[in-house]
Amino acid sequence: MKRSRAVSLGILGAAAFGLAACQQEEQTEAAAFPDEQSCVAAAAQGGWFTREDCAATFAEAQAVHAETAPRYESRELCEEEHGAGACGGDAVAGNSGGGSIFMPLLAGYLIGQALGGGRAMAQPVVSKAGGGFATPTGGTQLSRLNSTGKMGSTAFAKGPTTAGQPPMSRAAVASRGGFGGSAASRSVGS
Amino acid sequence: MDRITLPERQEWRAKAAELGFTFADMHGEPYWDETSAYSFTLEEVEGRIEDPCTELHAMCREAVGTVLADEALMERMGLPRLRWEFIRDSWEAGEPEVYGRFDLAYDGKGPAKLLEYNADTPTSLYESASFQWLWYEDQLAARVLPEGSDQFNRLHEALVERFAEIFPANTDLHFAAMAGAPEDYATVETMAWAAREAGMGAHYTDLEKIGISEEGQFTDADDRVIGTLFKLYPWEDLFADEFSAHLVGAQCRFIEPPWKALLSNKAILPVLWQMFPGHPNLLPSFFADDTKGLADAAHLMLAGHVTKPIFSREGASVTITAQGRVLERAENREYDRHPMIVQGYSPLPVMGGMRPVIGAWVVGETCVGMGVREDRALITQDLSRFKPHFIEG
Numbered sequence: 115m116k117r118s119r120a121v122s123l124g125i126l127g128a129a130a131f132g133l134a135a136c137q138q139e140e141q142t143e144a145a146a147f148p149d150e151q152s153c154v155a156a157a158a159q160g161g162w163f164t165r166e167d168c169a170a171t172f173a174e175a176q177a178v179h180a181e182t183a184p185r186y187e188s189r190e191l192c193e194e195e196h197g198a199g200a201c202g203g204d205a206v207a208g209n210s211g212g213g214s215i216f217m218p219l220l221a222g223y224l225i226g227q228a229l230g231g232g233r234a235m236a237q238p239v240v241s242k243a244g245g246g247f248a249t250p251t252g253g254t255q256l257s258r259l260n261s262t263g264k265m266g267s268t269a270f271a272k273g274p275t276t277a278g279q280p281p282m283s284r285a286a287v288a289s290r291g292g293f294g295g296s297a298a299s300r301s302v303g304s
Numbered sequence: 305m306d307r308i309t310l311p312e313r314q315e316w317r318a319k320a321a322e323l324g325f326t327f328a329d330m331h332g333e334p335y336w337d338e339t340s341a342y343s344f345t346l347e348e349v350e351g352r353i354e355d356p357c358t359e360l361h362a363m364c365r366e367a368v369g370t371v372l373a374d375e376a377l378m379e380r381m382g383l384p385r386l387r388w389e390f391i392r393d394s395w396e397a398g399e400p401e402v403y404g405r406f407d408l409a410y411d412g413k414g415p416a417k418l419l420e421y422n423a424d425t426p427t428s429l430y431e432s433a434s435f436q437w438l439w440y441e442d443q444l445a446a447r448v449l450p451e452g453s454d455q456f457n458r459l460h461e462a463l464v465e466r467f468a469e470i471f472p473a474n475t476d477l478h479f480a481a482m483a484g485a486p487e488d489y490a491t492v493e494t495m496a497w498a499a500r501e502a503g504m505g506a507h508y509t510d511l512e513k514i515g516i517s518e519e520g521q522f523t524d525a526d527d528r529v530i531g532t533l534f535k536l537y538p539w540e541d542l543f544a545d546e547f548s549a550h551l552v553g554a555q556c557r558f559i560e561p562p563w564k565a566l567l568s569n570k571a572i573l574p575v576l577w578q579m580f581p582g583h584p585n586l587l588p589s590f591f592a593d594d595t596k597g598l599a600d601a602a603h604l605m606l607a608g609h610v611t612k613p614i615f616s617r618e619g620a621s622v623t624i625t626a627q628g629r630v631l632e633r634a635e636n637r638e639y640d641r642h643p644m645i646v647q648g649y650s651p652l653p654v655m656g657g658m659r660p661v662i663g664a665w666v667v668g669e670t671c672v673g674m675g676v677r678e679d680r681a682l683i684t685q686d687l688s689r690f691k692p693h694f695i696e697g
Contacts, residue, residue, distance in 0.1 A: 116349070116454050116695065117673075118461040121437045122497040123323055290515035290523075292547030294482055297537065304405075304422040304538075304568070304617045 143227040144265035146239065146247070146256055153225060156262075162227050163234055171236035175223035179238035182250045182273040183217045192216040197243040204277075217276075221247055222259045226270045235270040249273070305412030306343045307655040310449075313338065313442050325435055327486050335689060336431065338439055340656060342676045342693040349456045349674075349695055352416050356585045357406050357664040357671035360418060363583075364567050365669070367575050368395055371566050380571045380591060382614050382643055387543050390552055391562045399561035400470045401668065402534075403429075403463065403495075404568075407684075408585075408662040411653035415584040416662060418576075419650075420612075424560050424568035425538050430490040431690045432665060432675035433459035439692045452697030459665050459673035460498060466668045467502035471532070476505040477559075478524055481536040483510040492536050499534075511537050520553045532557045539565035540615050570645050571614040592644035601648075608649035613642035619685040624649055632682040652682070659684070660691065 143162055147153040153168035185204060186192035192201035196218040204215035218240035226235035239247040239256060247256040254269035313319070316338060320328040328336040344353075371377045372392050383391070405426035410416035440455040471477070479496045481488040496506040509524035514533075517523050522530040533556055535542065542548060543565075551562075566572060573589035574597075580586060588604040590597040592611065608626025616622065621639035624631040626649060652659035658678040665673045679688040 116346075117440065117457040118433075118437060118459065121434050121460040122494075122501060123434055123438060288516055288518050291512055292516060292550070293480075293514050293535075293537070293542065293545050294512040295546060296541035296544035297482060304425055304427060 140229055140267045141264045142229055142235075142267045142270075143262070144224055144269065145226075145262040146222060146224050146259045148222040148259045152260060156260075163225055167225060167234040171225045171234050172223060174236035175238040176220060178236065178272060179220045179240075179250065181275055181277045183220075183238065183240060183276060184250060185276045186216045188214075189216045192218060193243070195243055197241050197245075200241045200243075224249070224254075224256075224265070224269065226265065226267070229267055235267075237270050237272075250276075305348060305410065305653075307340050307658070307660070308343050309340045309656075310338065310443070313439070313446070316439070316442075319438070320435070323435070325430065325490070327490070330487075331687060333687060333689075336435065337689040338692055340691070342655075342660060342691055343696050344456070344693060346454070346695050348412070352410065353408070353662060353664050353674060354456065354671045356416060357408075357666060358669070360406060360421075360585055361404070361666045361669055361671070363576060363580055364421060364423070364572065367572055367579060368563050368566050370579060371572070371575060372563075377575060380575075380614075380643070381566055381569050382571065383540060383565055383569075384543050384548075387548065387551070387562075391565055394558075394561045395563040399557065399563070401561060401564060402466055402470075402559050404560070404564070404666045406662075406664045406666065406671075408664055409650040409652050410660075410662045416664075417587050417650045418573075418585055419587075419647075419661070420570055421567050421572065422663075424564045425536050426663075426665075427487055427491045427536070428663065428675060428677070428690060429459070430494040432663065432673060433457065433463070433494055436675060436690075436692045440694060443694075449694055450697045454695040454697075455693065456695060457673040459667065460494075462667035462670070462672040463495065463498035464501045467499045467504055469668070471502075471504060473503045474505060475532065476507065477532045477534060478507050478509055478530045479534045479536075480509050480511040480514060483512060488536050492534065495534060511535065514547070516547060516550050516554075520550055522547075522550070522554050522556050530554075530556055532559065534559040538568065538615070540569070569614050570612050570616070571643070573647060574645055587650055588648040590646050592646050598646060605648045607651065610647045610649050611644050612647060613639040613644055615639060615642050619683040622683050624682055634683050634685065636685070652684075658689075661688075 145156065150168050150172040154165045157163055157165045157168055189201055200218050201216045202219050204217050220238050221241040222239045224237040224239060228235055237249050239249055242248050247259065249269060251273035372395055378388055404421060404423035406421055407419040408416040409419055437457050443449045477499050479492045481492045499506045507524060513525035515523040517529065522533065524530055535558065539562060574591050577586055577589045588601050590601065608624060611623045613621045616639040619634050620636040621634055623633045652661060658680060660676050660678040661684045663675045663677060664671050674693065676691045676693050677684055677688040678691055679685060
């Protein structure tokens with residue numbers, strides 16, 4: 115027999131990798147605020163969220179920030195990523211951690227309309243060196259706060275827990291995007 | 305070799321959609337087309353495709369050694385001198401190849417002729433290894449094809465065996481393609497399935513999201529260090545990218561290895577012809593500025609000649625000339641600035657109004673399967689159709 119006895123038929127774009135590319139994600143209404151008061155002021159103008167939503171999502175964003183914000187082994191490294199004055203000591207580890215761990219301060223938060231109703235979704239944002247804001251994983255970036263619009267619902271997916279983990283256990287990344295610039299066309303295979 | 309009209313599987317479009325084969329139709333035209341299929345005899349597959357392609361790959365390996373030892377030939381490859389040592393090191397270290405695809409002109413009568421070797425970034429792996437295989441099994445079960453028939457398609461199993469052979473169990477492998485190109489992603493994912501089945505850890509990252517760590521190692525979109533990278537991205541483009549300066553120090557193993565840059569390069573075709581003149585599976589080939597070589601070989605090119613850039617994808621910048629007249633000129637000219645080679649013209653057969661090209665897959669050092677693409681035009685381009693094949697019982 116000159117053919118394979120069995121072949122993985124594959125569901126392209128879904129299953130071979132832990133991470134799938136090409137996923138279509140659902141869009142949801144979202145808004146970004148620097149603090150709870152700004153959210154409450156916006157809620158007073160009418161819209162899809164209430165002042166109660168503002169309070170609940172702000173509390174949740176604070177908790178998620180404490181749990182998932184990136185941790186760094188030095189203030190310098192943290193400030194390189196998040197800007198001067200944007201970092202503090204690890205609030206969770208406190209003084210009991212022994213070592214010194216630094217993390218970006220909470221710069222604001224995202225509130226999102228739950229798909230299919232239910233409680234509003236929350237996600238903290240931190241500032242980026244050079245301007246702008248990002249969710250703790252860096253997966254969603256914002257140019258400014260006090261803004262509203264449509265956003266992919268994955269922006270509200272909680273990032274991996276970093277609290278209690280060694281700071282920057284993954285490789286510290288100096289730069290990105292140095293491959294792909296020379297492709298003559300979108301599809302490069304032959 | 306024959307082109308035979310066969311009933312389509314009624315449910316194939318639904319099946320393709322369910323499996324995520326999203327580009328079964330492309331540019332508003334069918335890409336996967338099973339209204340007919342190509343049939344071959346077993347003797348034909350083994351004697352005209354399989355054994356010659358295994359031999360061609362061995363000849364190509366020999367040519368790599370020859371080119372690396374000859375500075376004038378290295379110049380012909382159009383690759384930056386700064387990266388020559390990196391290429392040579394990968395060859396001398398014996399870094400193993402995984403896969404490649406020979407494109408052949410074959411008319412069922414004479415020997416198959418090598419048009420080019422997609423040795424670095426061949427695509428259509430999913431269609432060849434998986435969807436074509438499923439077509440055969442379905443048609444066999446439906447008795448459209450008889451018991452005793454077969455298909456030349458050990459591609460998936462051979463890839464699984466190859467990964468198991470060249471990597472220790474549980475090695476973490478990264479797979480990268482450019483974002484937003486579903487055909488490329490399908491090839492990468494098919495490769496990753498095989499790696500998983502071989503017991504490897506397979507991780508995907510968009511090529512553009514690769515980063516460089518402070519230690520100079522490549523990292524994926526999640527900042528994980530990349531130890532081995534399968535990149536569906538041509539070496540000559542990688543060498544021109546900003547990160548190419550980090551290639552040497554990155555402690556990263558690549559699939560395909562850097563020396564494949566010499567084989568996916570059409571400058572290898574004149575080298576092969578110099579080394580193996582008159583070989584039945586080679587077409588006479590010369591560098592375009594080799595006027596003496598071309599003049600001496602005029603009697604070998606009476607059917608015409610084809611001008612091709614040393615780097616090109618999907619027929620871009622190819623021109624076919626016969627009796628002093630341009631027969632066909634690819635509209636896409638984006639590779640015109642590259643050095644050219646001239647190859648004897650071997651017209652593709654015309655079957656059912658279409659011109660088939662055989663894609664013969666090499667895994668490791670052995671030819672293990674094939675796929676057929678056909679096009680109305682003389683130059684097989686990105687509107688070609690993928691056709692299933694079978695071996696007669």
